[in-house]
Amino acid sequence: MWPVLLSISLVLGIWFRWRYKNRRLLEIAKKMPGPPALPLFGNALKFMCQPEEFVRVLTELIRDYGDVLRFWLAADLNVVVSNPDDIKLLLTNNKTSNKGPQYKYMADVIGGGILSGSGIAWRKHRKIATPNYGKRAIESYNDIFNKEVDWLVDKFKSLCKSQEIDIYKYIVQCTSYTVCQTLMGLSKEETMGLPHLQNLIDNSPTLYNIVFDRMTKWYLQIDPIFWLTKSSQQQKQFKQQMTDLSTTVLKLRMKKLADLDDKLYLMNTIEDSLKNTQLSVIDRFILSNELDSKELIDETFTVFTSSQEASAKISSFLLLMMAFHPTCQEKLYAEIVDVLGSEDKPITDDDLKQMPYLEMAFKEVLRLFPIGAMMQRTINEDIAISSYTIPAGSSLVVPVYHIHRDPRFWEDPDSFDPERFTQENIKKRPTYCYIPFSLGPMDCLGRYFGAKLIKTIVVKILQKFKATSNNHYKNLRVIISISATSLDGFHLNLTPREVE
Numbered sequence: 001m002w003p004v005l006l007s008i009s010l011v012l013g014i015w016f017r018w019r020y021k022n023r024r025l026l027e028i029a030k031k032m033p034g035p036p037a038l039p040l041f042g043n044a045l046k047f048m049c050q051p052e053e054f055v056r057v058l059t060e061l062i063r064d065y066g067d068v069l070r071f072w073l074a075a076d077l078n079v080v081v082s083n084p085d086d087i088k089l090l091l092t093n094n095k096t097s098n099k100g101p102q103y104k105y106m107a108d109v110i111g112g113g114i115l116s117g118s119g120i121a122w123r124k125h126r127k128i129a130t131p132n133y134g135k136r137a138i139e140s141y142n143d144i145f146n147k148e149v150d151w152l153v154d155k156f157k158s159l160c161k162s163q164e165i166d167i168y169k170y171i172v173q174c175t176s177y178t179v180c181q182t183l184m185g186l187s188k189e190e191t192m193g194l195p196h197l198q199n200l201i202d203n204s205p206t207l208y209n210i211v212f213d214r215m216t217k218w219y220l221q222i223d224p225i226f227w228l229t230k231s232s233q234q235q236k237q238f239k240q241q242m243t244d245l246s247t248t249v250l251k252l253r254m255k256k257l258a259d260l261d262d263k264l265y266l267m268n269t270i271e272d273s274l275k276n277t278q279l280s281v282i283d284r285f286i287l288s289n290e291l292d293s294k295e296l297i298d299e300t301f302t303v304f305t306s307s308q309e310a311s312a313k314i315s316s317f318l319l320l321m322m323a324f325h326p327t328c329q330e331k332l333y334a335e336i337v338d339v340l341g342s343e344d345k346p347i348t349d350d351d352l353k354q355m356p357y358l359e360m361a362f363k364e365v366l367r368l369f370p371i372g373a374m375m376q377r378t379i380n381e382d383i384a385i386s387s388y389t390i391p392a393g394s395s396l397v398v399p400v401y402h403i404h405r406d407p408r409f410w411e412d413p414d415s416f417d418p419e420r421f422t423q424e425n426i427k428k429r430p431t432y433c434y435i436p437f438s439l440g441p442m443d444c445l446g447r448y449f450g451a452k453l454i455k456t457i458v459v460k461i462l463q464k465f466k467a468t469s470n471n472h473y474k475n476l477r478v479i480i481s482i483s484a485t486s487l488d489g490f491h492l493n494l495t496p497r498e499v500e
Contacts, residue, residue, distance in 0.1 A: 018075060028391040029077055034068050034070035035061065042072025044218035047134065051209075051479040052487055055401065062402055068388050074218055076101055076395040078376070082403055083430035086385040091375075091439035092398055096098050099442075100376025100395040105214035105221070106482075109207060109239060110305065111298025115170065126301060126445060128288045132183055132281045133445050138452055139349060141160050141182040145453055146346040148178045149460045156494050158466060164470060167319055168490040171457060172312035177339075178453060179307045180249075184300070185280025190252055196241035204309045207238050208482045231422045246300035253282045310371045311450045311485060314489035315457045322462065323492040324473035328418060329462065332357050334461050342497075347456050358455055360418035366436035369484040374403040375438060387451040400435060401484055415472065465494040 019026060037043050060081075067083040078100075081087060083391060090096050131137060139321060152174040176325055180191040191197070199483040210231045214220045226232050260278075281303050285291050291299065322329035332355075339354045340347070352358070375398040383390045390396060405413040409421065409429050419425065437444035444450075461467075469492045 002248065022075075022215075023394070025077060025393050028389060029394070030069065032068060032070040032079065032388055033065040033228070034066070040074065041218065042074050042351055043074075044073050046071070046127050047073075047216045048218075049211075051481060052477055054480055055478065059402060062399065068385070070394075073102075073500055074221075077391070078397050079379075079388075079390050079394050080114070080397045080399055081390075082399060082406065083201065084388060084403070084409075084430040085213045087398055087435065088432045088439065089404070090377070090383065090386060090390075091398065091435075093383060093440075094377060095381045096377040096396055098378040098380065100378050100397075101369055102215040102376050102395075103442065106211050106354050107416075109211060109235060110242070110302050121295075123329055124288075124290050125285070125295075128284045128290065129281045129299075129303070129445065130300075132279070132284065133449050135448065138449055141178075141449075141452075142346065142348065143182045145456045146460075147173050148181070149456050150320050150344075152457065153179075153460050153464055156461065157496065159494075161495060162493070164491050166491050166492050167494075168312055168316040168491040171315050172201055172308060174202075174457065175311040175315070175453060176308040179304055179311075183281045183307060183449070184249055185256070185283055187198045194248055195244045197245060200241055200245060200305075202239070203234075203238060205481070205485070206234065206304055207305075208309075210235050212481045242301045245304075246297040249282060249300050250286070250296055253280065254286060257283060257286060259270060268452060279443065307446055307449065310446070310483065311457075313485060314362075314365060314369070314371065314450065315454045317369045317486070318361060318458050319461060319467050320469065320486070320490050320492060321361070321365055321473075322458075323467040323469040324471075324476075325416055326468075328361065328416070329467060332361060333462055333466075336459055340459070342463065347459055349452070352452065352455050352459075355455075355459070357418060358459065360421040362451065362455060362458075363421045363434075363436075364416060364418045367404045367434060368412075368414075369478065370400045370404060370436050371483040372438060372444070373480040373482070373484045374399055374434075377442075387410070399433075401480060403433055403435070406433065461494070464497060468493045468495065 035043050035046065038045065039497065045055065046057060061071065062080065064081055067081065067086070069080045071078050071080070081090060152170060155170055176197070177188070179189055180186045180194070181188060183200065186194075213231065220226050220229070220231075279287070282300055285296055285299055322332065335357045337353050339351050375396075377396040377398075379390050379392055379394050379396055380394050404410070407413050410433075432439070437447045471488075478484055479487045
């Protein structure tokens, strides 16, 4: 009996001490609307739900409490902001230049690098990597983009015409090989020889599911409990395979760099010279001497997984939307034929610039299925927004998925309609109700790389195949697992087009 009473007294003592220490935070939080919170747990129990229910739970909170609401994940205060003007102010403010505490669970896997980190080290690493995501560098990737997508098209040609396939499984193979040969600087042969490559390609979605579960389920944030789960063992195995792959990549690039002359000149990024394209992101990390061995391993895998998985998912969603909306597909196909004809030839930047409907369809897919479905930032100092003050020590949450489907800004918001992105329609909406790549200094580094790769994939596939589905858009089940994704995969049929 005494041990139980002692434990309860200890917990209560810690709780009251925390409340006294954070009394100012609590006082400001009281002024904001939000659901009633339980002692110790806060609102964490509300998020103990199936993945497909998470979207509904947050939707109901925003509906019930408005553009600014607060909820507690145990002792962490989260402030959800949905007003576009407030979002612009917050995401471009240096008081929100650190990612929120929930990113810790991503950093546990891939380190605090250019995807999951923030602060001084993050800024240095991002600056080092930036040249390889610029327009000049992306133009130099053109041959590899086309060759790998041609391989993908040939793979689809070899499949049975009547076979329903999950296209993501094939597209992610293509994007993975493309990333290895561009951003990572490997040859095709070196890529195919990487240890565990196929396992990492296949299991990346599972890893993101584990990370998101830890972000949203309070009990999995208690390490001893997480260590007892199957997910912990999967994560541990994944990290070991990730280390093996990254170590191999680094050895290959160090050997290549040892044979290069004039390495320091190649690191000169003041001018966007053609020579800069000779260096991969991994080369830049090595030559900078800014990263220790663990950071090099973490950033190498970050470059891989942040580019291949996102590009494959958006490509798959875009093709799935074309299958669900045949009128849109035929309009896009007519545009493709008008620019390219039916002949096989490499797709260039100039070709893509002549496809405005492709650009609108791409933007609509990013609206409905954003890669960064939610963003969290740490508030370093009090910030006054339109209706409240967000206190230092809390976390800002920007519900991108929900803002992109807010009926105040989007008519029939859950429907797929590329015409939303005509210049005329864009002018009718607040600018910052659409933020697929975030805003400010922490925006998406790979947006141009991903956009070109995705468009190349979609154009080459639709040039040769008609996409159809046995399902219907109304039955699509979308979940948030870091990014928005399809719970049931990306199943469709590809029928070769008859060339007239």
